[in-house]
Amino acid sequence: MDNYFSELGRAVYDKWKAKDFSLIEFPMIAQQALEKKPPARHVDLDQLLHNFLLDDNQPFQTTSGFGQPELIVYDSPKFYIQILFWLDGTTDIHQHGFSGAFHVLAGSSIHSRFDFTNVTPITPHFRIGDVILQETHLLDTGRTVPIHSGPGFIHSLFHLETPSVTVVIRTHSDPGTDPQFTYLPPHVALDPAKHDSLTTRRKQLLDVLEQTGDENYAPLVIKMLNGLDFERGFFILQNCIATLRHLGVWEKAWGRFSRKHGKLALAVAPTLNEIIRRDGIAALRASFEDVEHRFFLALLLNVGSRAEILRLISSRMDEDPLRAIARWAGEIIRATESGIWMLDAFFPFKAGENDDLEQEQEFLLEALHHFITGEKPSPKLRKLSKVNLELLKETLKHSSWRNLLLPDKSATSRNRSGKLHA
Ligand SMILES: [Fe+2]
Structure with a gap:
């Protein structure tokens, strides 16, 4: 049994008891306890792992499949404390049937918050509505976030380092807050525990x-x-x-x-398309070891606007965000026998086109740079017909690069005039 977590558990228990175990009070009590003596500064993770493996005196362990894995480090009938390891995991967008607070013990994550509005219940386990991104921010080591049960706190985490480790102080379950819906943007909520x-x-x-x-x-x-x-x-x-x-x-x-x-x-077609896009990006995360690349993937997965993506890159990097993106694109571009992949954008080879792979890749990177910066096309790009350049852009528009592309000037001016939609 780890001393730090035994003390933390007892302190939370005493504070909560003084509030008559009011559920409303619990997230703040858990958050304050984690911030008063942060695990990131007070827990020796190596020592904890050592003890967990060698000392039989441990709290009751669940068979939960959540975390990679989940260790219980304190338990009581009222609440428990878990440590969650994340190797290549991203969480779905979800709400909770429990409350408390979580703390980043090691690593860092991109944290996104969502709302679910215009809800139409189809069955008790399936709903249609609008999944709206509220905010995305970087959670560094040492940060603590309260968890409120129910639909008022919908979030997802994309872990950047391997492993990322979180400490969660949580109730077992809060009556009346089930099901713990999983959200499939832009329009579906479903109960993952309901198995037909x-x-x-x-x-x-x-x-x-x-x-x-x-x-x-x-x-x-x-x-x-x-x-x-x-x-x-x-x-x-x-x-x-x-x-x-x-x-x-x-x-x-x-x-x-x-x-x-x-x-x-x-509501279904855009949701199915987004499932495919998100699954593709989440799968790439497992094969990307570089933390910067994972950071970029997390932004493309979760952040809806170009300005917000650039702001978040600036908040973490000393480099100009557009330069950083160009560098990452050059590092993650991949050639196969049939074409070139830039994340989930695929550019198939036409006959004879793959003779000079390096040149092809360079050409695509120049095109991407042109589309996301608005800078004049390079002499090589200028030789390409307008139609072919538009085809490249169309492919990017249907991929995860879409939010980074500058809007088409003609479309913007038509929209502003209002005549197109009159
Ligand atoms: Fe969560």
């Missing part, structure tokens, strides 16, 4: 058909979409979208779903 076993098995069976190349896969999915309710239809679409696109039948499947569900379906 029939749907799970159906998705697994479809995966079998997909992996064995069964020709009935697409017709069966489309028939299912004809019959299923909105919630289960969404899960089937989410599971099958990549394969349906690959098979060239996505439009047909989508047509069935959208005709059946009318206005409600409008």
Whole structure:
């Protein structure tokens, strides 16, 4: 048993008891306790790990799959303290069925807060609405953030260092605040603890058909979409979208779903696209070891505006933000046999184009620089036809680079005049 956390637990218990265990008071009590004697300054993590591995006298451990892993370092019937390790994890956007506070013990994270508005409940476990980003900021080692249960505190964390370690003082569960919705921007909230076993098995069976190349896969999915309710239809679409696109039948499947569900379906297409984008970026995070690259990924994943991305880069780097982005782009660009990847933007080779890979990559980086800075195109870029340059820009517009691109001058002036939408 670690002395620091035993003392911290007892101090929190006494303070909370003096407030008659009022749930409203708990986040502030937990936050103040963590700030008064911060774990980042008072915990010897190596020593703690050593003791945890060698000393059997430990608090009750859960079988929770949260954290990589989760260690319980203090427990009582009223609340407990956990240490969460994060190796390559990003959290989903989520709310909590418990309250308390968390503290960054090691590493740092990008922390984003969200609101969920215009809510339409579909079932008790599935909602449609607008997931709106409120703020994004950098959480350095030593920072503490209160946790309030329910939909008033919706957040996500993108951990930058490996491992990142957080300490959480939390209640077991706060009555009336379930389910702990997970949010899929821009429009869906779902209960991740609700498992519809029939749907799970159906998705697994479809995966079998997909992996064995069964020709009935697409017709069966489309028939299912004809019959299923909105919630289960969404899960089937989410599971099958990549394969349906690959098979060239996505439009047909989508047509069935959208005709059946009318206005409600409008929330689904952008959500499915964003799921694919976010999954792609989260997967890249695992393969990116450089903390600066992870920082950049976190910004592209979470931050909606160019100005805000540049501000956050300035807050962490001594370098000019646009220069930093150009440098990162040069470091993360990857060539494959079929084309060049800049994160989730793919530029396929045309015949004979991959003769000089280095030159191709340089060319794409120059184009990116031109689109995000507005600086005059290089002589090499000027040789490219306007149509081809626009094609490059279109690819970037449909990727995670989109928020960094300067707006098209023509579009801006038309919008300002108001005539385009009159
Ligand atoms: Fe959380």
